[in-house]
Amino acid sequence: MKVIEIDGLSKSYKNRKAVDGISLTVAKGEIFGIAGPNGAGKTTIVECASGLRRRDGGTLRVLGLDPWNDRRALLQRIGVQLQEAALPDAIKVGEALRMYASFYDRPADWRKLMDEWGLADKERAGFAGLSGGWKQRLFIALALVGDPEVVFLDELTTGLDPSARRMTWGLIRDMRDRGISVVLVTHFMDEAEALCDRIAIVGEGRVIAEGSPRELTAAGKSASLEDAYFALTGGGTE
Ligand SMILES: Nc1ncnc2c1ncn2[C@@H]1O[C@H](COP(=O)(O)OP(=O)(O)OP(=O)(O)O)[C@@H](O)[C@H]1O
Ligand SMILES: [Mg+2]
Numbered sequence: 001m002k003v004i005e006i007d008g009l010s011k012s013y014k015n016r017k018a019v020d021g022i023s024l025t026v027a028k029g030e031i032f033g034i035a036g037p038n039g040a041g042k043t044t045i046v047e048c049a050s051g052l053r054r055r056d057g058g059t060l061r062v063l064g065l066d067p068w069n070d071r072r073a074l075l076q077r078i079g080v081q082l083q084e085a086a087l088p089d090a091i092k093v094g095e096a097l098r099m100y101a102s103f104y105d106r107p108a109d110w111r112k113l114m115d116e117w118g119l120a121d122k123e124r125a126g127f128a129g130l131s132g133g134w135k136q137r138l139f140i141a142l143a144l145v146g147d148p149e150v151v152f153l154d155e156l157t158t159g160l161d162p163s164a165r166r167m168t169w170g171l172i173r174d175m176r177d178r179g180i181s182v183v184l185v186t187h188f189m190d191e192a193e194a195l196c197d198r199i200a201i202v203g204e205g206r207v208i209a210e211g212s213p214r215e216l217t218a219a220g221k222s223a224s225l226e227d228a229y230f231a232l233t234g235g236g237t238e
Pocket of ligand 2: 043044083154
């Protein structure tokens with residue numbers, strides 16, 4: 001079963017094409033990676049697919065819904081961790097989780113999430129005083145508080161320390177094992193290799209290559225996914 005079907009998606013900002021005819025599908029329970037250079041259009045794809053931005057062209061289905069036209073219904077069933085998210089400075093960790101839980105008809109147990117993400121000690125800490133990595137953990141917990149069927153994670157592990165990153169990998173696998181479908185935007189090829197069932201490499205708003213880590217490595221005639229990434233994007237400096 002496909003939980004995400006994107007066909008010919010396009011999106012421009014003013015005259016600049018950010019996404020230029022992207023097609024991809026994500027199956028239920030899959031961890032699907034999106035990689036590619038800065039400015040390739042990854043965040044724009046995530047924003048269009050999660051109902052946060054209106055597409056210019058193409059068709060989009062997420063859980064059978066049109067992300068823009070049916071976004072009220074869709075937002076109850078997905079979780080989104082955005083690359084550049086912010087909360088009011090004074091809000092406390094516990095308050096943020098409780099408030100987000102109140103947005104959903106059937107939320108997860110926010111106290112349990114707070115424990116799972118090691119945030120319990122910070123329940124009364126204000127958002128502004130958290131370090132980057134702790135803010136990131138809070139955003140992950142907030143993405144999960146609606147007990148979503150599909151989760152979009154945009155550069156989830158950027159800024160996390162090595163142990164938090166590994167813990168995050170474990171939690172992403174747990175999500176998949178529970179049947180949640182995950183779209184993971186990442187710049188880390190070790191992460192993509194370790195986690196993703198399939199990956200799309202995008203460049204200049206188009207899909208350059210798509211497949212399992214093994215298939216992409218072979219397509220790039222390379223020894224590793226990272227080398228294949230450079231071969232496929234032409235981004236190597238050697
Ligand atoms: N709100 C916006 N207004 C104008 N241009 C934008 C806006 N958001 C993105 N763009 C442009 O659209 C293109 C794609 O941006 P996008 O953020 O989707 O890329 P990305 O692949 O997520 O990059 P990164 O790896 O740096 O996060 C870029 O050229 C960017 O400058
Ligand atoms: Mg981005």
